[in-house]
Amino acid sequence: MTRLSSFPTRSCAVGPRSFKAWAAALALLPMSALADNTSVRFQLDWRFEGPAAPFLMAAEKGYFAEEGLDVQIDSGSGSAGAINRVASGAYEMGFGDLNALVEFLAENPDGPGIQGVYIVYDGTPAAVFARKDSGIESPADLAGKTIAAPAFDTGYRGWGIFAAANGLEADAVEWQNVDPTLRETLLTRGDVDAITGFYFTSLLNLEERGISEEDLTIMPFPDYGVPLYGNAIIASEAFAEENPEAVQGFLRAFNRALGETLADPEAAIEYVRNRDGLIDVDMETRRLKLALDSVVDTPDAREFGVGGVDEERLVQAIQLVADAYDLPTLPSPDQVFNSRYLPPVDERMLLPEVE
Numbered sequence: 025m026t027r028l029s030s031f032p033t034r035s036c037a038v039g040p041r042s043f044k045a046w047a048a049a050l051a052l053l054p055m056s057a058l059a060d061n062t063s064v065r066f067q068l069d070w071r072f073e074g075p076a077a078p079f080l081m082a083a084e085k086g087y088f089a090e091e092g093l094d095v096q097i098d099s100g101s102g103s104a105g106a107i108n109r110v111a112s113g114a115y116e117m118g119f120g121d122l123n124a125l126v127e128f129l130a131e132n133p134d135g136p137g138i139q140g141v142y143i144v145y146d147g148t149p150a151a152v153f154a155r156k157d158s159g160i161e162s163p164a165d166l167a168g169k170t171i172a173a174p175a176f177d178t179g180y181r182g183w184g185i186f187a188a189a190n191g192l193e194a195d196a197v198e199w200q201n202v203d204p205t206l207r208e209t210l211l212t213r214g215d216v217d218a219i220t221g222f223y224f225t226s227l228l229n230l231e232e233r234g235i236s237e238e239d240l241t242i243m244p245f246p247d248y249g250v251p252l253y254g255n256a257i258i259a260s261e262a263f264a265e266e267n268p269e270a271v272q273g274f275l276r277a278f279n280r281a282l283g284e285t286l287a288d289p290e291a292a293i294e295y296v297r298n299r300d301g302l303i304d305v306d307m308e309t310r311r312l313k314l315a316l317d318s319v320v321d322t323p324d325a326r327e328f329g330v331g332g333v334d335e336e337r338l339v340q341a342i343q344l345v346a347d348a349y350d351l352p353t354l355p356s357p358d359q360v361f362n363s364r365y366l367p368p369v370d371e372r373m374l375l376p377e378v379e
Contacts, residue, residue, distance in 0.1 A: 061094040062270040067110070067118040069103040069255055072300040074312030075224070077292040079119070082281035084295050091273030103255055104128075104176060111136050116263040117274065121178060122253045122360065123148070123345045129359055130351035137261030140361040142275050142331045144282075145254025145319040147246035150179035152186070153211060153226055154218040154241045161241055163190035163248060169217035172200040172210050179220025179245065182252065184348040189249030208233055224314035228307060244318065252341050253333065254319050256361070264365065271365040279331065279367050286321060286374070289313050321374060329372035333361050 068076050079097055082088050088095040100106050103121035107128050110118045113136070122140050129138070152171070154160035160169065163186070173180040180201075184194040200216060208229040210216045219226060223244050227237060245252065257278065264271045285292040293309045320330065328334065338357045346354050366372065 061089070061092050062267055064088075064093055064095045064117055064270060064274060065115040066095055066097050066274075067106045067115045068097065068100045069106050069119045069121070070101070071099050072296055072303070074289075074293060074296060074308035074310070075315045076299075077289070077296050077312055078278060078281040078285045080295040080299050081285065081292055082277040084298060085281070087277035087280050088274065091270075091277050093270060093273055093277070095274070102176060103178070107138060107258060110138055110258055110260055113260070115260075117257065117259045117271070119144070119255055120258050121148075122256045123178065123182065123341070125256070125258060126342050126345045126355055126360055127349050127351060129355040130346060130349075130353045133353055137359070138258055139261055139264065139359070140256035140333075141259050141264070141271060141363075141365045142257040142278065143253055143333055143361075144256060144330075145315075146322040146325045146330070147244075147319045148178055148182070148250065148252040148254040149222040149224060149315070149319050150177075150182060150186075150220060150245045150250075150252075151223040151226065152179065152218055152220050152241075152243040152245075153230065154243075155211065155214070155235065156239055156241050158214075158217055160218060163187075163192060163243060166218060167192060167196040170198045170200060171218045171220060172202045172207055172216040173220040174204045174207070175201045177204075177220055178222070182245065182250065182345070182348055183220070185250050185252065185344050186245055186248060211235075223318050224311050227314065228311055246319070246322075250344075251337055252344065253338070259365075261362075264362070268365065272367075275331070275365055276367050276371075279372060282320075282330065285312070286316060289316065326374050329369045330374065331366050331372045332363055332369070333357075 068079065083095055083097055104124035106118035106120035107125050109115045111128065125138060125140060152166070160166060180199065187194050187196060202210060207219050207221060208226055211219045212230065212233040212235055227242070230240065231237065257275065259271050289312050290309055293305060293312055296308055297303055297305055324334065335357060338361060342355060342357065342360060
């Protein structure tokens with residue numbers, strides 16, 4: 025099957041020649057015109073890896089600039105970290121885990137408002153990994169086993185949701201809180217029975233350590249009854265209310281780049297290499313494709329379009345997170361996600377795949 029997934033082509037798309045002409049014209053603009061651009065400091069969830077491609081593409085191809093934006097994109101140190109940095113005022117926007125956002129809002133009811141404005145990962149990338157030679161083939165086989173992950177890992181934190189969805193008690197397993205750099209090594213050596221991690225991160229880390237995908241039992245949370253959303257573009261509520269056109273423009277530019285990334289991941293990865301020349305291009309291309317196939321190009325995204333939420337599902341997800349994390353308050357769906365800045369739904373629909 026050949027992937028031709030993309031979004032409907034916008035009339036403002038520019039080819040290589042027209043882009044060069046546009047860039048040259050931009051260089052001749054007076055500084056006063058450039059100064060009118062709205063500055064946006066944006067933090068990613070992690071390093072400059074494959075899934076960052078559409079953000080970096082939108083910046084390098086001038087899509088943000090066309091929307092009147094001067095966007096600074098920085099690497100991050102975790103999905104929850106991006107939320108904290110936006111909350112602190114260090115960044116106006118970021119890329120963070122929607123479940124961590126629910127937790128932040130519940131624990132800081134009087135704190136700065138932060139909202140999801142575009143769902144990128146339609147499902148959480150969290151997954152359980154076990155070696156097949158351990159005899160673990162299903163969630164039931166995890167009972168009595170030892171699972172390792174950092175305490176901040178989405179799979180670790182959301183274990184109770186996974187367990188309940190699969191008929192397990194939350195305390196049916198023993199957890200080891202480990203440094204993220206040791207997680208896959210422990211499973212490779214057989215020191216633990218299983219680990220949790222992002223599907224497109226832990227799988228590649230395990231393969232680097234000599235365990236092939238065929239040797240693993242992999243249980244992605246979305247495939248095992250967990251309806252949580254994953255990472256979203258988030259924005260400071262104060263910034264968004266003061267600069268609604270800037271947030272709308274950011275999402276239009278990103279949406280455009282995401283469509284191109286879905287259509288041609290190999291070309292999109294070049295924008296990651298341009299930002300970090302030391303990346304392993306083959307590995308990051310595979311990481312990007314795994315992310316797109318597992319949590320971006322999903323059945324729900326194909327039916328309803330990327331970027332938005334299903335209200336009923338969001339309410340359920342908020343309640344599940346509140347129960348699993350024992351949160352003191354329950355944020356409302358409107359506090360967690362604001363759809364007013366999204367591009368029109370017809371611009372967010374995926375084109376059919378061609379067999």
